[in-house]
Amino acid sequence: MIKNIYSFILKRYIVITPLLLVLIVAQREEYSQLTTSGTFGSAIRLAIPIMLAGLGGLFSEKTGVVNIGLEGMMIMGTWFGAWGGFTYGAWQGVFIGMLGGALFGLIHAIATVSFQVDHIVSGVAINILAAGVARFLNVISFEDVAYASSTASPRITGEIGKMTVPFLAGGPINDEETFNLFGSIENLDIFLISDFAGFILGFLSNISYLTIFALAIVPFSLIILWHTPIGLQMRSVGEYPTGSESLGVNVYLMKYIGVTISGALSGLAGAYLVVGGTGIYLEGQTGGRGFIGLASMLFGNYKPFGILMGSGLFGFADALQLRSPQAVHGLLIVISIFLFVLVLKTLFEKKYTQSLISLLFSGAFLIWFLNSTTIPNQFVYFTPHITTLIVLSFANQRIKLPEKIGVPYKKGELN
């Protein structure tokens, strides 16, 4: 039993150590924002677009098509979401945003599946195309509308309802307030328990129906891909298309379905940014989140719940950057101590150069931490991106890629 726990810690120290360190650092007054329910709440809101993009990547890559165009499809989602939201209303905007993304997914499918264009080339082209199309559409659609410019749309009309769970998070029943169980636990300030209550509370209070809809897609994707015949066909196409073909699977159709769903999910991710967030389309508002979604897919090792965890991590980094730049400063000491743990580990493994480098960086972060009280705004801005790189460098070695990922398939050719 103890041996099991010991080996579990050794295996997962990369996740466990930073987590513990964050919890400890969060006990200090000035870094308490690290683990409040407010931070977790916005972490969830920011994680959803990344998660949806990651799931989009999953559907595409499981059928063997690399989708670098997620970012572009997301851009289409933001613009179509804003346009639909402005013209018809919030939920319609979400749906139209999905359609816009799906359209670009379809274009990617036509290029990569029917014409066997290199997947990354096509994806890059999709990204450039989407940026141009969104700009153009925005200019011609909102030419004479108030509060719109060439890079921003007017505000959407209507909004998506929110709810707070009664009793557990103090949500009202018939306009009467109820007991807030997790909220009161959070206010007790007990180490670990209160932080955990804050985490749960982030899920239960003030949560939008759109978020619930998006979260429901995670188990849904798992069921579709792993527990239905069509899911099996889609996955088989990514692993061994020639074999699937010989068993009567329509390889092209499966790839088309996968990539189009991928586009629709990325479109939803973009629409979520607009409808569930800013309320308007802004040029460049996706900010590389499509690519971070791709990173969360790799981090999650092509598993829907893994993607959820990965995007949660990146969403957390994003939330800190937006809500509390002060708390990001606390992460410096976390990084420093974590690197010191790495030093010990590499010393133990007799990799002396590595441990020396880690030691140097650990010292540098420590000095930085001690000699400053905040992090410059400009650095805070790229917290999610640098988190992505750091997380991938520690987590990337155990991935199981689909066997024929990125290989163009043509009927009748062996590959």
Next chain:
Amino acid sequence: MKLRLRIASFSAPLVALSIAFGLSSLILLFIGKDPIETFRIMFEYGIKGKSIVSIINRSIPLYISAIAVAVGFKMGLFNIGVEGQYLVASLIAAFVGSQFSIITPIHILFIIIIAVASSAMWAAIAGYLKVKKGIHEVISTIMLNYIGTGLIAYGLTNVFDEAGSDYELPRTPELPESGKMPALNNLFRLEDLQDLHGFLFVAIVVGIFYYWLVWKTTLGFDLRITGANPVAAKFSGINPNRLIIVAMVTSGGFAGLVGLGPLLGYFHRFTIDFPTGLGFAGIAVALLGRNHPFGMGIGALLFAFLERSSQILDLNDVPKEIERMLQAFILLIVVVFYEIIRRFIVKQQVKDASKKVET
């Protein structure tokens, strides 16, 4: 290659261009504008003397950016980070270059070396992450672009800002006279037009150097063979990890030159409104020009022409953003057509070969 096949391969960009123009025309018709009239206005404006100088100036960074991307493409490595690399390099070069003054050629050479070195080092991070940590270069270079943007914003306001200036936006000190690249107007007798950037020469040299590097050196051979067949390359004794690092650094080195045309020829300092987006445009030009130094030159000129000539459209009540659509259409359609033609050529070659065997 046979003449027939050669013609076929040249037809791809032309067909793609016509389709892209056709699609854009349909869109123009849809929003109630006359496409023929629109393209006529664009063309007329684009071939004015003033426009031509501007087009050449615009095409210089586009061309170099395309070459930077193409070095990676040759071995199947996607350096999407040219954008971040050239901006980081331009900031550092602009600052270092403004700190001293010597004779012009040495000064400019020094700025070039600084830019290339800093850009190559920035790109090397992505190479390292790919080789040691297995992070795909598309993800790492994109993330590095955002990190670079943040670092530039910080550096520009806090480290490299002009000391004692009452200008409200952050900017680096201006390059001294010796650090400014002379314009070529006297050389071509263009007195009454705006400056034709002297960096044009560097762009041409870079194009020739790129050709020599990829087609005449061992490194270039390694790059091409890895791009064509990674497995065969490995068995022929090429160390893929070493090559990834070398290719990334070389690509980054070229990227360092992208910002220097505008910097040395026009801006003379790094400011908030230093041109961005050249890295992404370079990807499009490299795909359009099929990584060939000549093809990319044409591609860069074409994109620069579209950019410049669309400036007139707003005056004629046509949204000038149609140009972006046009560029994007050209790009997407051209990659599809290149693939169709490539398959066609392979098929023909197999047919020809089998005919030979029969007779």
